[in-house]
Amino acid sequence: MCGSHNFLIVPRGCEKAFDKVAHQLLLQKLKLYKVNPVIINGITSLLCFRKQRVRLNGFFSEPTEVITGIPQGTILGPIGVLFIIYINDIPDMCKQFANVYLFADDAKLSRHILSDEGHYSIQSGLGHMCLTRMVG
Numbered sequence: 001m002c003g004s005h006n007f008l009i010v011p012r013g014c015e016k017a018f019d020k021v022a023h024q025l026l027l028q029k030l031k032l033y034k035v036n037p038v039i040i041n042g043i044t045s046l047l048c049f050r051k052q053r054v055r056l057n058g059f060f061s062e063p064t065e066v067i068t069g070i071p072q073g074t075i076l077g078p079i080g081v082l083f084i085i086y087i088n089d090i091p092d093m094c095k096q097f098a099n100v101y102l103f104a105d106d107a108k109l110s111r112h113i114l115s116d117e118g119h120y121s122i123q124s125g126l127g128h129m130c131l132t133r134m135v136g
Helices: 023-032 037-047 080-087 090-094 116-135
Strands: 006-013 099-103 106-113
Touching: 023 037, 023 080, 090 099, 090 116, 106 116
Parallel strands: none
Antiparallel strands: 006 106, 099 106
8 A cells, every 4th residue: 555545466477387378379479570480380380289188987078179388398398488488578568557577487567556447457458468368
């Protein structure tokens, strides 16, 4: 509380962050950064068109395409640069409604709330950002 105003801090740890990386959004960003198409094709072949299924009580579900996540145990797993590319636009996406501080796999959003409008602004902005990142 600052005087009669609130100060909001939203900690956003990105634990298990590689599990949440949307493949198409990552590939779009790699193209935007003009990464060599051969490298993009290699990453695409490792990420896209994978399927998974679940076994429960001896029965298997239908295979479903995996659209997020970096497979564990692959060469892409240790490449933190891909995750940095994936999240580095968060400050630009949030600048209208919050200050953003990124460090490694942590993000902190803060805003000095002066009115109910401030609460609505940050809530709306976070909602929009989440939708944008899910849809790609």
